[in-house]
Amino acid sequence: MPLDSVIVDRLRNVVGPDFVRVDAESCAAYGTDALKRGHPADAVVLPANTSEIARIARICSETRTPLVPRGGGTGYTGGAVPVRGGVLMSLERMNRILAIDQDNLIAIVEPNVVTGDLQDAVERVGLFYPPDPASLRQSVIGGNVAECAGGPRAFKYGVTKHYVLGLEAVLASGEVIRTGGKVVKNVVGYDLTQLLTGSEGTLAIITEITLRLIPKPPARATLRATFMDVTTAVLAVTQLIARRVIPAALELIDADSLAAVSAYLKGRTLAPAGTGALLLIEVDGLPELVGAEAVRVADACRDAGATEILRAADDRERDELWSVRRELSPSLRTITPLKFNHDVVVPRGRVPQLFAVVEQLRRTFDLRIPCFGHVGDGNIHVNIMVNPGDEAEIARAHAAERALFEGVIGLEGSISGEHGIGFAKAPYLSMELTAPTIEAMRAVKQALDPLGILNPGKIFGSASRTSGSE
Amino acid sequence: MPLDSVIVDRLRNVVGPDFVRVDAESCAAYGTDALKRGHPADAVVLPANTSEIARIARICSETRTPLVPRGGGTGYTGGAVPVRGGVLMSLERMNRILAIDQDNLIAIVEPNVVTGDLQDAVERVGLFYPPDPASLRQSVIGGNVAECAGGPRAFKYGVTKHYVLGLEAVLASGEVIRTGGKVVKNVVGYDLTQLLTGSEGTLAIITEITLRLIPKPPARATLRATFMDVTTAVLAVTQLIARRVIPAALELIDADSLAAVSAYLKGRTLAPAGTGALLLIEVDGLPELVGAEAVRVADACRDAGATEILRAADDRERDELWSVRRELSPSLRTITPLKFNHDVVVPRGRVPQLFAVVEQLRRTFDLRIPCFGHVGDGNIHVNIMVNPGDEAEIARAHAAERALFEGVIGLEGSISGEHGIGFAKAPYLSMELTAPTIEAMRAVKQALDPLGILNPGKIFGSASRTSGSE
DSSP states (O other): OOOOHHHHHHHHHHHOGGGEEOSHHHHHHTTOOTTOOOOOOSEEEOOOSHHHHHHHHHHHHHHTOOEEEESSOOOSSOTTOOTTOSEEEEOTTOOOEEEEETTTTEEEEOTTOBHHHHHHHHHHTTEEOOOOOTTTTTOBHHHHHHHTOOOTTHHHHOOGGGGEEEEEEEOTTSOEEEEEOSOSOOOSSOOHHHHHTTSTTSSOEEEEEEEEOEEOOSEEEEEEEEESSHHHHHHHHHHHHHTTOOOSEEEEEEHHHHHHHHHHTTTOOOSOTTOOEEEEEEEEESHHHHHHHHHHHHHHHHHHTOSEEEEOSSHHHHHHHHHHHHTHHHHHHTTOSEEEEEEEEOOGGGHHHHHHHHHHHHHHHTOOOOEEEETTTTEEEEEEEEOTTOHHHHHHHHHHHHHHHHHHHHTTOBSOSSSOOTTTTGGGHHHHSOHHHHHHHHHHHHHHOTTOOBSTTSSSGGGOTTOTTO | OOOOHHHHHHHHHHHOGGGEEOSHHHHHHTTOOTTOOOOOOSEEEOOOSHHHHHHHHHHHHHTTOOEEEESSOOOSSOTTOOTTOSEEEEOTTOOOEEEEETTTTEEEEOTTOBHHHHHHHHHTTTEEOOOOOTTTTTOBHHHHHHHTOOOTTHHHHOOGGGGEEEEEEEOTTSOEEEEEOSOSOOOSSOOHHHHHTTSTTSSOEEEEEEEEOEEOOSEEEEEEEEESSHHHHHHHHHHHHHTTOOOSEEEEEEHHHHHHHHHHTTTOOOSOTTOOEEEEEEEEESHHHHHHHHHHHHHHHHHHTOSEEEEOSSHHHHHHHHHHHHTHHHHHHTTOSEEEEEEEEOOGGGHHHHHHHHHHHHHHHTOOOOEEEETTTTEEEEEEEEOTTOHHHHHHHHHHHHHHHHHHHHTTOBSOSSSOOTTTTGGGHHHHSOHHHHHHHHHHHHHHOTTOOBSTTSSSGGGOTTOTTO
C-alpha cells in the first residue's frame, strides 16, 4: 500500500528528495533481513542526524504511520522487517565514530558504525570492545544495542548491554531523550539505557551510543580439544571453571556440524574418528596469565577424557583451529539452503540435556539439526535445516521448533539468548513469560509509544494491544 | 495520621496480628534509615512470603495507601523512608538463601539476605559474589538490587546490576511478575530485570532474586602507595590501566580523610609527611597473575611519582593496610557527628578536576570536606561535614551540595554513582536529566504503578504527577 503522497512530501522535506525512496525495488530490498521472510516498506527514508529522525517520528506519530528503524539488517528474527509496512528508516548515513576517549575508556558512536570497524579502531589504540556477534563485519552497533547482541566472548566479557553506558534516543513522539552518560556507575533515575538495550526498536530509535571500552588483552592462547560426546565436553568446561579459568571463548561444535564442515572442506578430517563434540577454547590476558591458564585448560580437558588436545603455536595455527568454526555457516548451506537458526540457552550444566532433547527431535521429526554454540553460557545455536520448497519438511521443522522451545523451558532456559523475538519468535513469547510479566512489558511499551507506531508487530506479535494499526 | 482501622485489620488478616505494628515507637523506628531524616510510618507490616506481599499490595491499591518496601535500612538518600506515611513493609522475615547452584554459578535468595552473609556462604564453596557496598554486614541483597549498590570491587567486577539474572517481583496491583531467569543470556522481551534494578522500590517489590556468581579468585595482593597530590595518584591509575591491569580494588583517600583517621587512631602516622593522596590497590586472580600484576602496579605507582609503596606480605599486613579505609567512617564522626555523604562520579580522567571543585567548595563555604572513593570508576565519596545544631553551617552545606552537583555535571559526571536519588537528591534530578528524559521515566512509573502507591515521593520528589496521594 503506497504511502499517502502528502506524507512522502513531508519526509522529502525533512531529509531531502535523494533520501526518500518509494520505488518497489528499494521498498522490497529494505524490507528483508537475515531471517529471509521480508515485507516491503511503503517508503524508505535515510536520515542524516538526530534532528531529522525526531522530525520523521513526529510525522509518523501525527499520521499514525508505522516507523521501523533498521541497522545492518543481519537479525535472525525479522526485527528490521516492516511487517505492517509504513516507513522504513535506515540509519546507514549515521555511521561515524564520534570519539574514542583513551583516558576514560569510552567510545561514542552513531548507530550505524559497523561493529568490526569499531573493534578495529579501538584496538589500534590498545583498547578493546568485546561483544562479537558472528555478523560483526556486517552488523552495526545500533542494531547490536537494539538486540543486545552476544557472541563467543560473552562468557568472560558479557554481552552488549554490559558495554552500553549511555544513549541518545528519539521516542515515537519525536522527543529526544538522553540516558546514562560517560560514567560506569550511574543510579540517577530508572535505567532507561538498559531498558532500551534489547528492546528491538519498539521503544525508541537509538541515535547515539556511549560505550565502555576495556584495555586490550595483550596475549592469548588457543586450544582445541575433542571428546567422545557432548557430556564429556561439558564436563571439561565444568572442570575448567573449577580451576578458576574463565576463557575468552568457549565454543562447542557437535558431530553433525563437524561432518558438514568436513564435507564442505572436501573431506579434510578435522577431528579424530568418533568425535562427538569439539571444544575451541581461547584464554586471554597478561602473558603470564595466559600461559598459566592454557596449562589449566589442557589439564581440565585431559581429566574430562579429551581424545585429543591441540594448542596453537602461532597465529597461523590459531587461524587453522578456528577454521572449523568460521566455515560452519557456509558448510551448513550445503546441507539445505535454509535453516531455522535458533539461539536457545539453558543453565550451563544442562547443556547435555539440551542435546538429548535435540537428538529426540532429529528422530521424531526426521530432520538434520546440527548444533554449535557458546557452551560457557549454555547458549547453543540449534540449526533446523530445511529445503525451502519442501512444505512437509517445513511443517515438521515448525513442529520441531515448538518442541525445542518446550524442552528448553523445561530445562529452565530461554528461547532466545542472542537473536531476540522480532516477529519470528513472537508466537512463542507466552511459552516463556507469564501473562502478568507480558502485561507489564506491554504497559512499558504503551507508556513510551502510546500510538504503537514504533516497529509494530514485534515481540508481542499481532495480539499486541499497543499496535496503533490494529 | 493513623491508618484506617479497617486497613489495619485487613493487614492483620494477611500476615497475622504479630506482624503488624502500629505503635508509635515501631512506626518511628522503621521510618528512618541511614540518611537520618525519617518520617514515621502509619503501620509496619512484616510479610513472610510473596503471596502475602501480593495481598498487601492489593489492599494498598484498593485503599490508595502508600506502600514502602524496606530492606536493611542502610541507604543514604532516604529510599526506605515513608515520607508520605502509609504502610512500611519490612522484608526482614524473607531472609533465606534458597539455593547455591555450584554447577551453574547461580544463587537464589529472598530479598533480606544480608549481603555479607551471602558472600560468606558462596565463598565457602569456592564461589564469589563481588558487589561489596561498605554496608555489606547490614545491608541486604534486595536493597542492593533496589539501589543497584556498588562498592570498591566495581571497577573490575561491576555493580549489582551485573549480577542480577532474574527477579520475582510484586507490582503495585498485586500481580506477581517473573523477569529473566537462570541464564546469563536472555533477550526475550524487555529487560525488566534491569529496569527494576535501581528503581528504588518505586516500580515493584522485589521478592526473589537470582544472582550470577563467579569462581572465587584464589589469590590476591594488596599494595598501598602514597602521593604528593591527587593528580599524581590519578596518573598512577592511568598508567596502571595502560599496563593492562584492572585491580579488584582501587581506593583513593585524600589528605583531609587521612588526617581524620590519624587523629582517630591517636596520632598514629599512616603515611609520609606531606601525603596528599593515598591509593589502596588490590589485585586478584590466579596466583601467577597476581604476582605479575603486583609488579605492574608497583611500577605504575613508581613511574607516576609515588612517595612510598608498600606491599602486604600476609593477611595481617593486608589488614593493616586496609585499616585506614576501614576506620574512615568512625574517624569522620570525630570531625562532626553528621555528614552529607555524596557519591558523585565523573569520568575517571577528570577526578583531579573534581578535587579542584571540592577544594573551591571548602574555601567558599568554609566547610570540612574529606573525600575518598573508588577512583577506578571516578566514583568519589564527598563528605560535607556538618554540626546538626548549626543552622548556618547546614545552610552553607546545602549550598555547597548544589555547587558540587553543578561542578560534577560540568565534568560530564553524575550526581549519584551508588546511593540513588531517594528523596534527599530528588530536588537535583533535573540538574542531570533533561525534561523529556524525566518525562519518559515518569511514563514508565505511571505504566507500572498507575496509582502511585509504591514508595511515593522518591526519585521524582513531590512534583511527581505519578503520586496518587497528590
